[in-house]
Amino acid sequence: MKQNRKSEQRDERIIPWKSLYFRIFLFVLLYSCVFLFMLLYVYRRSYHQFRLESTARADELTDQVRMNIGNTLASIAEDNFPLFRTNETFGALLGVRENNGLSLREEIQQRVDLQNGMVQLLNESRNIEWIALADAKGNIHLEKHSRLSSARITGDSIYQIYEEKCCFLQGRRGHTYWFLNPETGNPILARAIFDYSAMRFTGYLLAEINPEVFKSIFKNLDENYTGIFGVYGIDGRLFYQSIPGGLNQTLKLEDVLRLYREEGKILAISYPLNGGEVQVLNLLDVEQQSITYIRPVNDFAATGIGMSILLIAIGAAVMFGSTSRKIRVIIRNLTNISEGRFHEFQTFKRKNDELSVINTKIEDTGMRMEVLLRELIAEKEKQEKKEYELLNTRFHELQSQVNPHFLFNSLQAINGVVLIKGDREASRMIGMLARFLRGSLERKAETCRLREEIQYVKNYLELCKTIYPDRLELKWDLEECLNNMEIPTFILQPIVENSVMHGMMEKIDTCTIEIRAYKESGRMVLSVYDDGVGIPDKRLAMLQNTMMQSKRIGLSNVRERLQLVFGEDFSLKIKSKYRKYTLVKIILPMTEAIDTVENPEQIQG
Known part of the structure; x- marks a missing residue:
């Protein structure tokens, strides 16, 4: 029956996945999944459309940037080195140097004129770092800004640059060329000088341009829309880029195009300017661009999902929360009624x-x-x-009517007759009664060993258990080292009797009595516990203060006897909770009894 009762209790528990809140959670989860699926569908459609639009917008912006680069390069060349003026100033002077018949004075004057012309150009523009003129014989005439150190640029380094780029300059002399100065990392402008009087090219002009002038081209551009731009010279080398470090300066244009086109992740397009003198490279990460600009849409969608779930959860909690709380209150009320707590009702x-x-x-x-x-x-x-x-x-x-010893002997005789007739149960009950009676008659000493008191209590409880077989359950927890400890006689029996009379008798179902004897902090502790009806709080307070006899007979007597034997060196405590339990605990000093000859019949079970 106990197993069936336990199984019924397990069935009464609320299973989480069958609860109301779990159903609400499933509803919210299902709604969220549907909403997320719709969002993913919209996202893929939007992403594809955005990719097409971003590509078209990038092409439009790239054309505009390409035109701006071409116009800016032309403007830099014409503003700083006007074509007619430079040819007029330097064309004839460089042509004269081809004549070996100049006198020393004429040669000095010619150099001074060249220097004056270059100084004038430097003073008119802050964008020029230095100017160099190369004549037909490869002689270099250099003039640089005073802000440059003398060791930064020399005629030899200019001659080396001239030698490397000479093949490009001689191919198409009527154009302006751009390339990178490998020593400074700045762009160099190169142009052929024409002598109008002789109608021939007499040399070349090279000038290093301050890269700050190129920043105006890309100042208002958003790299997320336009990507990275690189400007490559006639030699295929990079001499300026919109984002520092965005492109590898060691790679030529054709190598860069091949690299990115093989990877396929970044769109790489080159555009020629001024008849191929300059190449503009545009790198556009369409995938990253799409991710960057679709992110606000994703954030908005995620926020929408979160707010929707939150609103649904709040709405569900408001709608079903009250019902769920009421159901839990009803369950608690039913539990209280089933456990006998009728006044704990909500x-x-x-x-x-x-x-x-x-x-x-x-x-x-x-x-x-x-x-x-x-x-x-x-x-x-x-x-x-x-x-x-x-x-x-x-x-x-x-x-009062029969002699106690005669009564004991008569019980023994009756027990023998009953045993001969085969009624063992009756014989056992008569034997327990006889032993209990004899123990009461022979225990006349004021003190006894603990084991004698325990045996006397056992005889009493066994007799009670025989009378009430289904209402009394006994538990013992005794430390053997305390068996010979000396205690006052009849000190436990009144307390145990109270547990039987007022704990068991007033309880409907089975009452458990637990008797313990143990050591604690060098003292002996005797405790009697019962899970009977307990003592009301008001009566318990009075009992603890005065040890009045009231209905629990014997407690006051026990306390008085303990006080006579031990003085104040003892403790008698009562703890109880109404309708739950009662615990009486006696704490005594440990005194071992003096060895004496014991009557074996007195302590037998």
């Missing part, structure tokens, strides 16, 4: 709905059950009290 603030009506009916049922249970307990107590009074009256009558 009601609803809001009424006039189905669950409130159910809870009210449960409350009425619980109150009616409490009344019936109280009547049943009162009737049972009356009956047991009558039986006990009758038994007690008969016992006292026998005790």
Whole structure:
């Protein structure tokens, strides 16, 4: 029956995945999955459309940037080195140097004129770092800004640059060329010088341009839209880029195009300017661009999902939370009624709905059950009290009329007759009664060993258990090292009797009595615990203060006897919770009894 009862209790538990909140969670989860699927569909469609639009927008912006680069390069060349002026100033002077018949004075004057012309150009523009003129014989005439150190650029380094780029310059002399100065990392402008009087090219002009002038081209560009731009010279080398470090300066244009086209992740397009003198490279990461500009859409969608789930959860909590709380209150009320706690009943603030009506009916049922249970307990107590009074009256009558030793011997004789007739149960009960009676007669000393007191209590409890076989359960927890400790006689029996009479008798179902003897902090502790009806708080307070006898007979007597033996060197504590348990604990000093000859019949079980 106990196993069936436990299984029924397990069935009463609320299984999480069958609860109302779990169903709400499933509803929210299903709605979120549907919403997420729709969002992913919209996202893929938007991503594809955005990729097409971004590519078209990038082409449009790239054309505009390409035109701006071409116009800026042309403007830099014409503003700093006007074609007619440079040819007029330097064309004839460089042509004269081809004549080896110049005198020393004429050669000095020619150099001074060249220097003056270059100084004038430097002074007119802050964008020029240095100017160099190379004549047909490869002689280099250099003039640089005063802000440059003398060691930064020399004629030899200019000659080396001229030698490397000479093949490009001689191919198409009527154009302006751009390439990178490997020593400074700045762009160099190169142009052929024409002598109008002789109608021939007489040399070349080279000038290093401050890269700050190129920043105006890309100043207002957003790299997320346009990507990275690189400007390559006639030699295929990079001499300026919109983002420093964005392109590898060691790679030629054709190598860069091949590299990115093989990877396929970045769109790489080159555009020629000024008849191929300059190449503009545009690198556009369309994938990253799409991710960057679709992110606000993703954030908005994620926020929408989160807000939707939150609103659904709040709405579900508002709609179903009250119902769920009422259901939990009803379950607690039913649990309290099933466990006998009729006064721990909760009601609803809001009424006039189905669950409130159910809870009210449960409350009425619980109150009616409490009344019936109280009547049943009162009737049972009356009956047991009558039986006990009758038994007690008969016992006292026998005790007062019959000699105790004659009564003990008679019980022994009767026990023999009953045993001969085969009624072992009756024989066992008569034997227990006889042993208990003899123990009472022979225990006349003021003190005894603990094991003798325990055996006497065992005889009493076994007799009670025989009389009430289904209502009493016994537990023992005794340390053997305390068996020979000396205690006052009849110190435990009154306490145990109280547990039987007021713990077991007033309880409907089985009462458990647990007797313990153990050491604690060098002292001996004797405790008697029962899970009977307990003591009401007000009566317990009075009992603890005065040890008044009231209905629990014997506690005051026990305390007085302990005080006579031990003075103040003892402790008697009572702890109880009404309808739960009662615990009486005696703490005594450990005194071992003096060895004496014991009567074996006195302690036998």
